[in-house]
Amino acid sequence: MKTARRYLASEIYRTTIAVILVLLGLFIFFDMIDALDNLNEKFTFVSLLYVQALQIPNRLYDLLPICVLIGTVIALAGLAQRNELVILRVSGISSKRLLWMLWLITIPFMIFAAFVSEVVTPYTEKKTSEFTISALGKNSTKMDSGYWFREPVDDAHYRVINIRRLNSSTEIDTITIFEYNTQDNQLSSVTNAAKGILQHGELRLDNVTTRTLTSNLAQVLTNEQAPLESISSLKTQKTISFKTSLTSERLVATELQPDKMSTPDLLNYVQYLEENNLQANRHIVALWRKGSYPFTLLVMITLAAPIGFVQSRKGGVGAKIFLGILIGIIFFMANQLALNVGMLNNLPPWLTALLPNIIALILAFGALYLMERRSKPRNFIHAK
Incomplete structure (x- = not known):
């Protein structure tokens, strides 16, 4: 059991790290091209590289759930193609046990995500805002009036x-x-x-x-x-x-996005807003989203499970990877849509923050249940 979990963990960690490096490289490259128009005497190319370096944790914060999903799909699809998942199943490891192993493998991702969310991203986001304000003389991005x-x-x-x-x-x-x-x-x-x-x-x-x-x-x-x-x-x-x-x-x-602030800073700012009878709903939603951020990784790896567990005789790895990318994009869009709809309709902050995760988790469990239900009659026939 431990040997199988370690092997699964090594495969998932290796592919996820590779996906993170590829996506981070792509986003940094395109963002640097887009930011070349801002170069001047004060904001030099070295300053641009400095800002891009500061933005790496910010992008990692946004990309980590999708990277975990795609990386897990690639790892499980490779294992399925090499019939290693079949060997695990034959050795007596059920789908429930495999899912439990995947959840245990997610714990280091969740700890890392919490560290990035609470320590690294808020620090680099503050440094980025302070630097762009001093280098570009930045005016308010909220309203023309300041x-x-x-x-x-x-x-x-x-x-x-x-x-x-x-x-x-x-x-x-x-x-x-x-x-x-x-x-x-x-x-x-x-x-x-x-x-x-x-x-x-x-x-x-x-x-x-x-x-x-x-x-x-x-x-x-x-x-x-x-x-x-x-x-x-x-x-x-x-x-x-x-x-x-x-x-x-x-x-x-x-100047900071509420989701990129640390929890103590968010609580302090929410207190200031509430004491002065100002709208604090957006920042309260951000508190709920930060609390549920590590849980999102658990949802992503659960979504990857039914995709990776499907056994295909002729390849199918590319189709699984494409499906994983598609599901990741849909989840990201649904998350943003839920935020906008929740803010416009003054929905409870916990519902706005948790609804996409809850729906995705239900769909993942439903897909796993249907997959198990389809596999049982076949096993029964072969046993006959």
Whole structure:
């Protein structure tokens, strides 16, 4: 039993690593060609190679489930072609036992996936964002108006911060701060600054202009007559500082994909969003998806089992590999579709994250059951 499991593991690990190297090479090559247009004096070819190296864990995170599926299909198809699976079955190892062996073989993949998901990918994604911001002077990828944050000032006021440009994780350009009354949500002041630095829980602004409203703006706008007195006062300051709930991690988090953040960073950002009554559903879904990511590998190797177990007399390896690739692409598309549909329809986060895995696992078990059911009558006839 142990010898058979070790042999299966060596075959699956060897083919999966080969598939990972091939797919990573293809994706890196095409992405480098696509990124050549961004080369300039600051973003040189060496910088491009550095960014591509940082993106390897990110691509590995996306490709690992499909690589496990294709690698397992190739390994099992090769064993079936050489009649080695038949030998295992004749020696008394049932399909259930083979599936259990495959699940045990998946455990190192799951540990590796959890390490990549929680440690390597978040680190390299942060480094990539910080480097592209400093090298390209990156503007917001979310909206043309920049980055938007909301936080309380005190019991009577809250502020909305707009940042048009990030120079680094701590240096920002063109800041506008809108302060509102909590009771009636009326605008009380608007502050503009050319530059800002975020450090140690404080936001320091340079070249600051603050316009404070001295009248109720809603009443002034609804009045047909022009106001007799000025409705605002203007104040200019060279530098001001104030406490803020923003941190460099939360600032950079706006540029990161939620699925590529670590669980502690996701929990911290979800807490910030919920404390300020902001939409956190996308990041909660990402938490569920990260938790289910190692389980996805188990689903992939279960999907590969019925494909690889099928015994074909004349080759059939190419057809199995093609079917494995097709199933992997369909699963990836179904995963993205479930995410978009779940976000649009405000479905429960656990359902959005787990539904594709649950459906794929049911289909895999159904295929294994049908395969076993078809093989039993044949065995009975041969026994006769």
